[in-house]
Amino acid sequence: MHVVIAPDSYAGTLTATQAAGAMAAGWAHAAPHCVLTQVPLSDGGPGFLGVLERGLDGQMLATTVRDPLGREVPAGVLVIEEERGRTAYVEAAQAVGLHLLGASERDPVVTTSYGVGQLLRAARDAGATRIVVGLGGGATNDGGAGMLAALGAGSPDDLARGGAALADLGPGGLAGLDRVIADWNNIELIAATDADTPLLGMQGTSAVFGPQLGATAQQAQDLDRALGHFVDRLAGHLPRRTDLVSGTPVRLDKQPGSGAGGGLGYGLLVLGAQLRPGVDLVLAALDLATLVAAADLVVTATGTFDWQSLRGSVVSGIAQLAQAAATPAVVIAGVVLVGRRETMAVGLSGSYAVAETPAQQEAAHADPVGTLTARAERVARTWSPPPR
CATH class of the missing domain: 3.90.1510.10 (Glycerate kinase, domain 2)
Incomplete structure (x- = not known):
């Protein structure tokens, strides 16, 4: 199974490259049979x-x-x-x-x-x-x-x-x-x-x-x-x-x-x-459309998945490419503030929060790499079960 890991940065905590590395580490631990391609992304901001x-x-x-x-x-x-x-x-x-x-x-x-x-x-x-x-x-x-x-x-x-x-x-x-x-x-x-x-x-x-x-x-x-x-x-x-x-x-x-x-x-x-x-501009420069079309799953990420993420963001851009290629795509966010209906409407098959409670948010700020890695590992068990 080929999984493309294409995150934005987690503003103030992780660069897109660091986020991609953390997600890949968690995914590889839960699903070593997967082929992972890391593609850190940006919408024009830092990174x-x-x-x-x-x-x-x-x-x-x-x-x-x-x-x-x-x-x-x-x-x-x-x-x-x-x-x-x-x-x-x-x-x-x-x-x-x-x-x-x-x-x-x-x-x-x-x-x-x-x-x-x-x-x-x-x-x-x-x-x-x-x-x-x-x-x-x-x-x-x-x-x-x-x-x-x-x-x-x-x-x-x-x-x-x-x-x-x-x-x-x-x-x-x-x-x-x-x-x-x-x-x-x-x-x-x-x-x-x-x-x-x-x-x-x-x-x-x-x-x-x-x-x-x-x-x-x-x-x-x-x-x-x-x-x-x-x-x-x-x-x-x-x-x-x-x-x-x-x-x-x-x-x-x-x-x-x-x-x-x-x-x-x-x-x-x-x-x-x-x-x-x-x-x-970034997606076109890196020819993400071709990569997404050849993948079995795309996993993107952002610090906060909210209404602003539904348009003009890395998450929405990846969702559109995945939808056009009929490739499933999910997002792992530090915090998720939109519902399943909005998530599905933008073209994503699921959204997963790293932190859902104040205690979890505090832990995520204290150890952003560790908490993102752990969350990616749990998501991988859902989307990349071991072959029979």
């Missing part, structure tokens, strides 16, 4: 670059960028030679990741995406004509203003002091933006998003993700207003676009995914990027 490096034939180039508070941190650019030219993959979380900050440092009012602009420059300097940017897992809420500052759109004093400072952005704060847009016109930019959130409003990035990054309710409102002012300042630099069907003006800040990465999606749209679900 995006490592997952692609493991599955693609490319070169990792080392660089140094600024973190959300301006400190230098190591980062990488994965360069792939393709028939159409050179493609570079970068992971925004290496520059703006929440994991780069201590608990007391998490403040989306002041954090900046400047380091993402440095990553883009490093990718371009490596000769890439196509750059794919994974956006998830960031600690910023500045609409990509810091990133644009690093590319020369304006002074870092105006654009790289965090989202709240954009409320004071003056008419000349984007003096270099026209040149930057023209300069990047010949680079194909693709933003690998992990959310379809717009930039502004009650469903926008400040309202939805600001509190998760450490913002109070009042700060989230202030950030939304500051981003709105930023959008107004940008308007004069962008060409007017009209929807071909409705004839109405197209607003980049309302595009699904423009709020991804604390608004990095919007900043990249300003540069002419396309927004695509990160999980779809």
